[in-house]
Amino acid sequence: MYSNTNAILKTGDWVKAESQDGALIIGYIESLSSVDGVVKVTVVTSDNNQTIGKTIPFLSKQVKMLPVSTVTNKAQIEFLLDLALSTGDKEWFLALSSKLNAMKQLVDGVH
Known part of the structure; x- marks a missing residue:
């Protein structure tokens, strides 16, 4: 875990940053290095x-x-x-699927 100016960072956290060429990057922390304070971010969307x-x-x-x-x-x-599928996060996908199914059952119960 790392602390930056606003939060404790850990693997899997969603972050935003600006690349060296000025592009906005949104992604998740793939890994952290305790030696040099570097976080490796897998880019999901960017300019x-x-x-x-x-x-x-x-x-x-x-x-x-x-x-x-x-x-x-x-x-x-x-x-x-879709995001969970593209990032290969099976646990998150299953949790979201469960939430979506619960919503569908609730709607079906009303009709």
Whole structure:
């Protein structure tokens, strides 16, 4: 775990950063190095399409942790399901699928 100016960082956290060429990067922390304070971020979305899918090192002070969002509707869950698939996060995918199924059952119970 690392502390930067705003939070304790750990593997799996979603962060944003600015690349050396000024592109906005959003991704998750793949790994942390306790020796040199470097976090390796796997890029999920960016202004620079060539960086998407790559893992880029940043100093911990260069990244900002994204706030944890609460999912409130079907469209958000479906978007996050796609994201879970693209990142290969099976646990997250299963949790989101369960949440979506619970929403569907609730709606079906009303009709």
